[in-house]
Amino acid sequence: MAPRADKPTTTMADVARRAGTSTAVVSYVMNDGPRAVAAATRERVLAAAAELGYRPNRIARALRSRTTGVVGLILADSPNPYFGDLARHVERTLDERDRLVLIGNAGYSAERQRRLVDRFLAAQVDALVIVSADGGEDVTPQAEAAGVPIVYVHHGPDGGRAPLVEADNRHAAQEAVTHLRGHGHARVAFLSGPHDGGPVGRRRAAWQALAGDDPDALLLRCAYTRADADALIRRLVADDAVPRALVTATDEQAIGILSGAWACGLAVPDELALISLDGTPESAHTAPALTVTRQPLRAMAEHAVELVFDPAFQPPAAHAPLVVRRSCGC
Amino acid sequence: MAPRADKPTTTMADVARRAGTSTAVVSYVMNDGPRAVAAATRERVLAAAAELGYRPNRIARALRSRTTGVVGLILADSPNPYFGDLARHVERTLDERDRLVLIGNAGYSAERQRRLVDRFLAAQVDALVIVSADGGEDVTPQAEAAGVPIVYVHHGPDGGRAPLVEADNRHAAQEAVTHLRGHGHARVAFLSGPHDGGPVGRRRAAWQALAGDDPDALLLRCAYTRADADALIRRLVADDAVPRALVTATDEQAIGILSGAWACGLAVPDELALISLDGTPESAHTAPALTVTRQPLRAMAEHAVELVFDPAFQPPAAHAPLVVRRSCGC
DNA sequence: CTGAAAGCGCTTACAG
DNA sequence: CTGAAAGCGCTTACAG
Numbered sequence: 040m041a042p043r044a045d046k047p048t049t050t051m052a053d054v055a056r057r058a059g060t061s062t063a064v065v066s067y068v069m070n071d072g073p074r075a076v077a078a079a080t081r082e083r084v085l086a087a088a089a090e091l092g093y094r095p096n097r098i099a100r101a102l103r104s105r106t107t108g109v110v111g112l113i114l115a116d117s118p119n120p121y122f123g124d125l126a127r128h129v130e131r132t133l134d135e136r137d138r139l140v141l142i143g144n145a146g147y148s149a150e151r152q153r154r155l156v157d158r159f160l161a162a163q164v165d166a167l168v169i170v171s172a173d174g175g176e177d178v179t180p181q182a183e184a185a186g187v188p189i190v191y192v193h194h195g196p197d198g199g200r201a202p203l204v205e206a207d208n209r210h211a212a213q214e215a216v217t218h219l220r221g222h223g224h225a226r227v228a229f230l231s232g233p234h235d236g237g238p239v240g241r242r243r244a245a246w247q248a249l250a251g252d253d254p255d256a257l258l259l260r261c262a263y264t265r266a267d268a269d270a271l272i273r274r275l276v277a278d279d280a281v282p283r284a285l286v287t288a289t290d291e292q293a294i295g296i297l298s299g300a301w302a303c304g305l306a307v308p309d310e311l312a313l314i315s316l317d318g319t320p321e322s323a324h325t326a327p328a329l330t331v332t333r334q335p336l337r338a339m340a341e342h343a344v345e346l347v348f349d350p351a352f353q354p355p356a357a358h359a360p361l362v363v364r365r366s367c368g369c
Numbered sequence: 370m371a372p373r374a375d376k377p378t379t380t381m382a383d384v385a386r387r388a389g390t391s392t393a394v395v396s397y398v399m400n401d402g403p404r405a406v407a408a409a410t411r412e413r414v415l416a417a418a419a420e421l422g423y424r425p426n427r428i429a430r431a432l433r434s435r436t437t438g439v440v441g442l443i444l445a446d447s448p449n450p451y452f453g454d455l456a457r458h459v460e461r462t463l464d465e466r467d468r469l470v471l472i473g474n475a476g477y478s479a480e481r482q483r484r485l486v487d488r489f490l491a492a493q494v495d496a497l498v499i500v501s502a503d504g505g506e507d508v509t510p511q512a513e514a515a516g517v518p519i520v521y522v523h524h525g526p527d528g529g530r531a532p533l534v535e536a537d538n539r540h541a542a543q544e545a546v547t548h549l550r551g552h553g554h555a556r557v558a559f560l561s562g563p564h565d566g567g568p569v570g571r572r573r574a575a576w577q578a579l580a581g582d583d584p585d586a587l588l589l590r591c592a593y594t595r596a597d598a599d600a601l602i603r604r605l606v607a608d609d610a611v612p613r614a615l616v617t618a619t620d621e622q623a624i625g626i627l628s629g630a631w632a633c634g635l636a637v638p639d640e641l642a643l644i645s646l647d648g649t650p651e652s653a654h655t656a657p658a659l660t661v662t663r664q665p666l667r668a669m670a671e672h673a674v675e676l677v678f679d680p681a682f683q684p685p686a687a688h689a690p691l692v693v694r695r696s697c698g699c
Numbered sequence: 700c701t702g703a704a705a706g707c708g709c710t711t712a713c714a715g
Numbered sequence: 716c717t718g719a720a721a722g723c724g725c726t727t728a729c730a731g
Contacts, residue, residue, distance in 0.1 A: 048515075050724055061702045066726060073727080077700060092514070098437065098493045099724030101428045102707050109471070109492070117457050118650065120450065127447050130474060139492055141439070142472045144460060162439070162469055163428045184422070185378075265654035294654055301656035302695070320448065324595035324624055326631030326656040365632070380708055391718045396710055403711080407716060429708030432723050701731085708723105715718085 057087035111159035115172035117144040128340030194237035211332035211359035212245035224284035228257040268295025276303040290317035308368035327365035387417035441489035445502035447474040458670030524567035541662035541689035542575035554614035558587040598625025606633040620647035638698035657695035
């Protein structure tokens with residue numbers, strides 16, 4: 040890194056000297072506590088600070104007070120807008136509470152995730168929020184060893200001790216299947232992920248319970264990317280194996296399906312009715328617009344942050360409402 | 370914030386004691402310098418550190434060494450995938466250099482941007498990377514007062530002193546217009562932003578220079594959101610004022626156009642040929658797939674980071690290649 | 700209500 | 716090659 044030009048930083052001692060008081064008092068007025076300061080003294084301190092352009096050094100504060108005001112946020116896969124949207128809400132909520140956020144992308148790698156946790160702990164974060172997915176391992180022991188609270192969002196490791204904030208995925212999948220049934224589709228296929236643990240697993244299980252005779256014949260899989268879903272639907276068209284109705288586990292997959300379908304001249308919703316279970320903002324402006332069950336990303340983020348501040352907080356169930364648009368055939 | 374459980378953190382002094390040496394030596398082995406350590410001593414220190422599970426405290430290190438290893442990254446608008454992709458590349462590049470990144474979203478607000486800069490400076494970031502857009506003001510004076518290097522990406526304030534990393538937007542717009550001309554469209558419209566300073570302004574200017582007689586009649590404007598572009602194209606269809614060929618300043622707008630066009634039964638590319646000037650990953654999987662000039666986001670991010678480490682670095686021109694897909698009519 | 704001083708966990712001259 | 720010690724800029728008992 041380019042060495043920072045060595046600006047003479049003005050410190051509390053400078054302010055104290057100018058205000059004719061001690062650093063203790065300066066600290067008390069900068070922090071509004073923990074002890075009271077006479078009004079006249081406070082004025083002098085504020086004036087001195089303003090004249091000198093004093094800015095408290097958060098690093099020094101952190102070393103002494105053992106709290107940095109920084110939260111680490113680790114994403115399973117930041118290119119995926121679902122995680123990106125979740126991250127934005129977490130970041131905004133934390134910002135409102137005057138916390139800074141250190142961000143990292145685990146890229147579906149347990150090793151990278153562990154490494155990020157290590158580095159964030161070394162940076163003395165006050166808490167860790169992990170927006171996880173299949174494949175991440177439990178980092179609770181790491182965090183606990185450092186005495187740092189941790190909360191998982193969207194997906195948590197099996198049998199993990201850390202709290203998990205998740206939407207009602209079971210109900211969402213049921214609603215999607217039921218809606219497609221209402222359009223007269225007796226057989227509704229499901230596009231799952233490569234392994235589907237956690238939330239996607241619960242979505243798939245809920246679908247499966249309603250799928251009828253031979254769910255295996257109606258279960259599709261591909262990675263959580265547009266490219267993979269695009270390739271999948273092209274293959275199905277080529278094989279003349281396209282289902283009449285499909286629920287996708289994620290928006291990324293639904294968007295890939297739409298793209299591949301257009302390329303093959305497969306009409307959505309007329310030849311293929313589609314509902315996606317994420318409902319990120321992107322889903323509102325596809326061609327055609329996607330009917331979705333919308334994950335309550337904002338509420339999930341807020342609950343996660345609340346949990347960071349208050350481990351006793353009991354997040355209410357977060358419902359994922361059905362949002363009817365065009366892709367289902369309505 | 371929930372008070373962190375007061376784990377007894379093990380410090381350098383603990384390691385030194387156990388290894389029968391001084392904290393200075395422990396520091397030298399943990400940092401591989403700046404002074405040499407006898408092999409035998411080094412082994413003892415490493416063993417002691419491992420046995421005690423010692424993790425260096427970056428905050429203490431930062432206070433003493435005046436360098437945190439943290440870079441602040443401020444985004445003009447994080448929901449916009451263009452900025453999001455840029456951010457990911459910046460984050461990854463910084464991660465490769467073992468830097469941590471503090472992230473913030475300015476949301477097109479100069480006031481929020483200033484506030485973030487203040488807070489990041491208080492956190493003693495080593496540098497600031499600002500992915501800016503119309504409306505941000507120049508925060509160079511703030512950063513300079515703190516002696517912190519700053520680099521703008523995508524868009525920089527008018528007359529700013531800080532370095533700016535930007536693609537060749539003029540050439541990109543020219544290529545797009547020329548390609549559409551090649552499809553026989555004499556009149557090519559342009560969808561710009563609300564104000565279009567900076568990069569979008571240069572895109573629009575390059576288009577305008579080729580637009581022919583009455584550019585005003587072919588110049589459209591809307592916000593950089595899918596929703597706005599969606600609404601715009603519906604209005605144009607209703608008014609029977611849809612151009613035959615259109616270049617959009619951004620992918621968000623192009624995606625909104627596709628969505629609105631589908632809803633109105635306007636066929637792309639048959640009735641409306643379209644090229645977008647961003648070329649984010651999203652553009653590859655729309656319906657139809659967008660022909661774009663692809664901004665070299667990865668190169669831009671790498672150049673920006675290089676500039677943070679070496680202010681003398683001269684970023685090479687970053688070309689935005691034409692990527693032909695379906696929306697242009699090819 | 701206020702001041703003098705210790706100490707957070709490191710790094711780095713200074714001295715050997 | 717190594718140790719004893721100062722000091723980064725704060726916060727917070729301790730003493731008045």
